[in-house]
Amino acid sequence: MSADDSHDSLHGLATHAPALAGWLDTHAETLDTDATLSADVVPRLAGAGLLRVGVPVELGGAGGSIVDAIDTVADVAEHSFAAAFVLWGQRTFIEYLLQSPNRRLRDRHLPALLCGELAGATGLSNAMKYLSAIEPLQIRATNVVTDDGARAWRVNGGLPWITNLRKQGFVAAAAVDHEAGGPPSIFAIAHHAPGVTRSDDLDLIGLRGTNTAALQMADTPLTDDDRVTDDAPAWLVRVRPAFLGLQCGMSLGLARRSLAGTRDGGPGARAAVADEVAALTEQLDTLTARLKAGVLQGEFVDTPASLFKLRIALAELVHDAASLEVQTGGGRGYLRGLSGIARRQREAAFVPIVTPSLVQLKNQLAAQRAQQLRTETAQ
Secondary structure, three states, X not given: OOHXXXXXXXXXXXXXXXXXXXXXXXXXXXHHHOOOOOOOHHHHHHHOOHXXXXXXXXXXXXXXXXXXXXXXXXXXHOOOHHHHHHHHHHHHHHHHHHOOOOHHHHHHHHHHHHOOOOEEEOOOHHHHHHHOOOOOOOEEEEEEEOOOOOEEEEEEEEEEEEOOOOOOOEEEEEEEEEOOOOOOEEEEEEOOOOOEEEOOOOOOOOOOOOOOEEEEEEEEEEEHHHEEEOOHHHHHXXXXXXXXXXXXXXXXXXXXXXXXXXXXXXXXXXXXXXHHHHHHHHHHHHHHHHHHHHHHHOHHHHOHHHHHHHHXXXXXXXXXXXXXXXXXXHHHHHOOOOOOHHHHHHHHHHOOOOOOOHHHHHHHHHHHHHHHHHHHHHO
């Protein structure tokens, strides 16, 4: 572990889960650059109790709220963005089950998800873009007749990019259009279901320990027992704040870590950026408080544009914080093995493109402004 990756200000995870914090610090570079340890991440997150945070005690969780889960993602991101990305996928899928009316589905999968035996993959990036009229759904379901008259479907299609498709076992959420009409559904598709194919890991420039791959379905049979919701648009509006809130946790942690890293430079370097660091720190505190309040109070359900703007602001803050760390790190940051600065630059570069990307959010906000202007003009 480099001196850069053991910082006194990183108190969250180091206090509550010191074994996990140490493991992540030791292996952060490996988790970013290859898949050697990809099978270990979910079990280690589970072993530290992080998957149970914000889950009701009566369902096997540790209690608390979704805001506490956001904090765990941020804490992990300070040590390893790749591990935080996995945690986001796992905890978001858990949230889907918590917000699903299908109790049988929840009871079937939740225990294995909480203990880390089963990986949960959100798979709803396509659905979130569909909700914002950015792209059509990529999976279609055809009704089939069963001997007992129960509702069933065969689904075909695929998703080009899903994180946390752990080879040892996963279940992925996917939005599905119905050929027979009606609102799209969201199904939980297990790795061992007939017709399900996982590709090789995608050839990413970083985050290679996250089990990120494509998923294809060919006549995969599904029933009501596999259905998260039968009204995807209405359900997605309710779950989107948790989806994006947990995702924003990755930005919170990475920004905190980069700002902490500026203190590792010499006195002259620290003095040169002191005002900028102070301003970004204050901005980060403000955005953190706004995110938590909006998610907890339900504000973002009715005003998603506020959440979109917050996600954009956090991505820009991450970029600025990572740039300051480069400036104070100097040449040390360009030498292998001496710091995590280069890795955090790669991590920061990913923040704007994770779905929904900044471009997609900005286009959505522009469309909303145009619609509002048309409405006001018509009046």
